[in-house]
Amino acid sequence: xxxxxxxxxxxxxxxxxxxxxxxxxxxxxxxxxxxxxxxxxxxxxxxxxxxxxxxxxxxxxxxxxxxxxxxxxxxxxxxxxxxxxxxxxxxxxxxxxxxxxxxxxxxxxxxxxxxxxxxxxxxxxxxxxxxxxxxxxxxxxxxxxxxxxxxxxxxxxxxxxxxxxxxxxxxxxxxxxxxxxxxxxxxxxxxxxxxxxxxxxxxxxxxxxxxxxxxxxxxxxxxxxxxxxxxxxxxxxxxxxxxxxxxxxxxxxxxxxxxxxxxxxxxxxxxxxxxxxxxxxxxxxxxxxxxxxxxxxxxxxxxxxxxxxxxxxxxxxxxxxxxxxxxxxxxxxxxxxxx
Amino acid sequence: xxxxxxxxxxxxxxxxxxxxxxxxxxxxxxxxxxxxxxxxxxxxxxxxxxxxxxxxxxxxxxxxxxxxxxxxxxxxxxxxxxxxxxxxxxxxxxxxxxxxxxxxxxxxxxxxxxxxxxxxxxxxxxxxxxxxxxxxxxxxxxxxxxxxxxxxxxxxxxxxxxxxxxxxxxxxxxxxxxxxxxxxxxxxxxxxxxxxxxxxxxxxxxxxxxxxxxxxxxxxxxxxxxxxxxxxxxxxxxxxxxxxxxxxxxxxxxxxxxxxxxxxxxxxxxxxxxxxxxxxxxxxxxxxxxxxxxxxxxxxxxxxxxxxxxxxxxxxxxxxxxxxxxxxxxxxxxxxxxx
DNA sequence: GTTAGCACTCTCTCGTGTTGAGTGCTAAAA
DNA sequence: TTTTAGCACTCAACACGAGAGAGTGCTAAC
Numbered sequence: 001x002x003x004x005x006x007x008x009x010x011x012x013x014x015x016x017x018x019x020x021x022x023x024x025x026x027x028x029x030x031x032x033x034x035x036x037x038x039x040x041x042x043x044x045x046x047x048x049x050x051x052x053x054x055x056x057x058x059x060x061x062x063x064x065x066x067x068x069x070x071x072x073x074x075x076x077x078x079x080x081x082x083x084x085x086x087x088x089x090x091x092x093x094x095x096x097x098x099x100x101x102x103x104x105x106x107x108x109x110x111x112x113x114x115x116x117x118x119x120x121x122x123x124x125x126x127x128x129x130x131x132x133x134x135x136x137x138x139x140x141x142x143x144x145x146x147x148x149x150x151x152x153x154x155x156x157x158x159x160x161x162x163x164x165x166x167x168x169x170x171x172x173x174x175x176x177x178x179x180x181x182x183x184x185x186x187x188x189x190x191x192x193x194x195x196x197x198x199x200x201x202x203x204x205x206x207x208x209x210x211x212x213x214x215x216x217x218x219x220x221x222x223x224x225x226x227x228x229x230x231x232x233x234x235x236x237x238x239x240x241x242x243x244x245x246x247x248x249x250x251x252x253x254x255x256x257x258x259x260x261x262x263x264x265x266x267x268x269x270x271x272x273x274x275x276x277x278x279x280x281x282x283x284x285x286x287x288x289x290x291x292x293x294x295x296x297x298x299x300x301x302x303x304x305x306x307x308x309x310x311x312x313x314x315x316x317x318x319x320x321x322x323x324x325x326x327x328x329x330x331x332x333x334x335x336x337x338x339x
Numbered sequence: 340x341x342x343x344x345x346x347x348x349x350x351x352x353x354x355x356x357x358x359x360x361x362x363x364x365x366x367x368x369x370x371x372x373x374x375x376x377x378x379x380x381x382x383x384x385x386x387x388x389x390x391x392x393x394x395x396x397x398x399x400x401x402x403x404x405x406x407x408x409x410x411x412x413x414x415x416x417x418x419x420x421x422x423x424x425x426x427x428x429x430x431x432x433x434x435x436x437x438x439x440x441x442x443x444x445x446x447x448x449x450x451x452x453x454x455x456x457x458x459x460x461x462x463x464x465x466x467x468x469x470x471x472x473x474x475x476x477x478x479x480x481x482x483x484x485x486x487x488x489x490x491x492x493x494x495x496x497x498x499x500x501x502x503x504x505x506x507x508x509x510x511x512x513x514x515x516x517x518x519x520x521x522x523x524x525x526x527x528x529x530x531x532x533x534x535x536x537x538x539x540x541x542x543x544x545x546x547x548x549x550x551x552x553x554x555x556x557x558x559x560x561x562x563x564x565x566x567x568x569x570x571x572x573x574x575x576x577x578x579x580x581x582x583x584x585x586x587x588x589x590x591x592x593x594x595x596x597x598x599x600x601x602x603x604x605x606x607x608x609x610x611x612x613x614x615x616x617x618x619x620x621x622x623x624x625x626x627x628x629x630x631x632x633x634x635x636x637x638x639x640x641x642x643x644x645x646x647x648x649x650x651x652x653x654x655x656x657x658x659x660x661x662x663x664x665x666x667x668x669x670x671x672x673x674x675x676x677x678x
Numbered sequence: 679g680t681t682a683g684c685a686c687t688c689t690c691t692c693g694t695g696t697t698g699a700g701t702g703c704t705a706a707a708a
Numbered sequence: 709t710t711t712t713a714g715c716a717c718t719c720a721a722c723a724c725g726a727g728a729g730a731g732t733g734c735t736a737a738c
Contacts, residue, residue, distance in 0.1 A: 023730095023731090024734080025730065025732085026731075027730085027731080037681085038680070038682080039681090039731095040680075040682070040683095041679085041680060041681070041732095043732070044679095044680090044733095046732095047732090047733080058689095059687085059688060059689070059733065060613055060686090060688060060731085060733090061686085061688040061729095061730065061731050062687070062688080062689075062730080062731070062732090063730080063731065063732090064577075102500070135481065136479065136481055136487070138479055138487075140475065140477055140489075141720050142475055142491065148477075148489070148491055148497065148628060149477070150487070150489055150499065151480075152481065152487055152501075158487065158488065158489075158501065160497040160499060161441065162491075162497070162669045230596070232595070233591060233595075234588055234591030234592045234594075234595060235585055237587060237591060242584075243584065245576055245581075245582065245584065245587075248576060248584075249576045249577060252435075252572060252573030252576060253573045255573075256570075256571070256572075256573060256674040312685075362699095364699065364700050364702090365700075366699085376711075376712085377712050377713080378700095379712050379713070379714095380710085380711060380712070382700090382701070383710095383711090386701090396701090397720095398718085398719060398720070399700085399701065399702090399717090399718055399719065400698090400699065400701060400717085400718050400720070401699080401720075402699080402700065402701090402717080402720045403700090430690050459693095528683080651681070
């Protein structure tokens with residue numbers, strides 16, 4: 001592995017590059033960090049680091065910039081975690097916990113905070129439907145052919161739909177169906193709904209059953225798109241790496257493709273804790289000039305969603321990681337408390 | 340007013356500038372449009388049009404570009420409406436009307452379509468809460484201290500909230516309260532809710548009443564933000580006027596300020612039909628390099644919302660106006676049909 | 679192993695022409 | 709009186725070249 005001095009040099013270069021976005025030369029390092037050696041020595045180290053793939057050189061008479069491999073080593077072994085001041089932590093917690101927010105609003109607020117803290121785009125994947133547990137099903141007869149269906153799911157989700165039926169139903173009938181449905185569905189998850197169950201429902205409840213099944217299936221497919229969003233996109237335009245508009249457009253377009261974001265955060269949801277995906281490590285080519293830092297959040301002990309940040313590979317990893325972690329923890333606390 | 344030839348020249352210049360985004364010279368006009376006069380004559384006309392404020396000259400040896408006043412005259416008196424092909428109209432109607440979409444999804448879909456048709460940012464202001472009429476209020480007791488409140492409002496809105504009460508309520512009690520509330524609220528609008536009514540509710544229903552009032556008030560303030568959104572922001576980056584990133588950032592930031600958008604579309608909602616706001620006519624300085632084309636949409640005969648497009652002042656007004664109008668009509672049809 | 683010195687490379691900036699599009703003006707033609 | 713051809717003039721945009729400056733790699737001495 002890298003010896004102590006190489007690590008120091010690499011870290012100094014990455015710290016400096018993160019700060020200035022300019023290629024870093026040997027003199028700068030010698031001047032700013034007191035390594036006790038001359039620029040020439042540092043040059044030798046830098047040449048080695050380039051040889052082994054941790055650094056790159058835009059052109060022969062420029063300084064070095066970190067490669068993806070360099071950043072990877074940095075986040076795994078070199079960086080020192082950023083400590084938010086007591087003040088900042090309190091402010092964040094206050095903004096999220098104090099206000100009387102609905103869960104959806106809280107997630108939006110978290111996104112706003114995260115994007116503000118990191119000057120990057122924040123991504124939030126709201127609790128995914130298929131892990132939700134049916135808690136209560138309620139049919140209310142508003143008119144003879146107009147029925148309001150309310151699904152209460154755990155955690156913290158309520159879905160409604162107004163449906164129109166062909167034949168008329170009496171309030172008593174509806175109330176019966178409501179009870180029977182409740183018995184059938186209570187306690188199972190969206191994901192556990194099977195074809196057999198759908199058929200049973202259609203068999204048992206006729207027209208209403210069919211509409212209901214459609215509703216549920218549709219809900220599964222449709223609402224996925226709505227449960228992910230990106231906030232603070234304008235931030236990336238202020239980053240020097242996106243001075244070239246073409247690149248920015250590519251990112252913006254990617255951000256509007258919900259399915260892509262969904263997959264990206266979806267995979268992150270499988271492992272817990274803070275995940276970092278750097279540049280080319282990302283499967284999606286549009287994102288390969290960016291890094292993504294994500295963290296899962298919880299209701300009680302269940303992972304229900306993911307939130308994170310998208311920024312240039314030259315992002316302030318220590319700060320971003322801390323911010324993502326802090327916000328995820330606070331959101332978990334909030335959601336669990338209100339459960 | 341302007342004589343016939345001046346109008347022809349002005350129109351030719353604006354058409355050309357909309358297409359190419361380049362200042363238009365007298366030769367170009369003479370060549371492309373057969374006005375039967377020489378460039379020199381056109382030059383004289385152009386000088387007059389500049390004098391009277393319809394045109395501007397970026398610098399002395401460049402062609403002319405339209406001023407805001409020029410665009411205003413163009414949209415009011417010169418442009419010929421764009422006709423979408425039968426095919427296009429059918430496709431749009433199909434995408435919106437055929438699919439089994441919830442109203443919210445339909446509005447999102449409309450936004451996507453609009454942004455695609457116009458290569459601009461589309462804005463959608465969803466039905467504003469305070470005009471909604473209470474249709475049904477439903478309280479369901481999920482646990483002794485956990486009550487699900489469902490408000491069904493006309494048109495096409497359902498709101499839910501899970502509330503926790505300090506003391507326990509029996510299902511019968513809840514059912515009573517539910518009935519009494521329904522009697523009280525049915526048929527009135529959010530806007531008609533008065534302080535007296537709030538006090539009555541708190542008096543009649545104690546703790547639940549208070550929570551309910553909080554809920555309604557909070558709902559009014561909170562959900563405003565959620566009922567407006569912008570789609571297709573990446574489109575503006577492809578416009579040559581935003582080659583300069585600074586300008587683009589200003590627009591992006593404005594687009595993230597929901598309140599600003601809300602006010603902007605809110606004023607447009609007061610008049611019916613297609614509204615056009617050009618450049619400096621806009622009250623909000625961040626938007627003064629843009630034009631906004633909006634149209635109200637309906638449920639039955641009631642204006643319930645506004646949708647539109649934001650783009651550079653050099654937008655293709657004939658096409659944008661037609662697109663906004665078409666989509667607004669189709670959305671109205673859709674919402675009215677499903678009412 | 680470290681470092682000073684030096685030749686070398688390459689980007690960036692600045693000034694200088696040069697080109698070309700487009701104008702306004704004048705005087706002649708219609 | 710209106711239109712037009714002709715012409716001088718202006719100015720952005722582009723290309724070119726010189727020079728500065730930052731930074732490197734190599735070599736030889738410490």
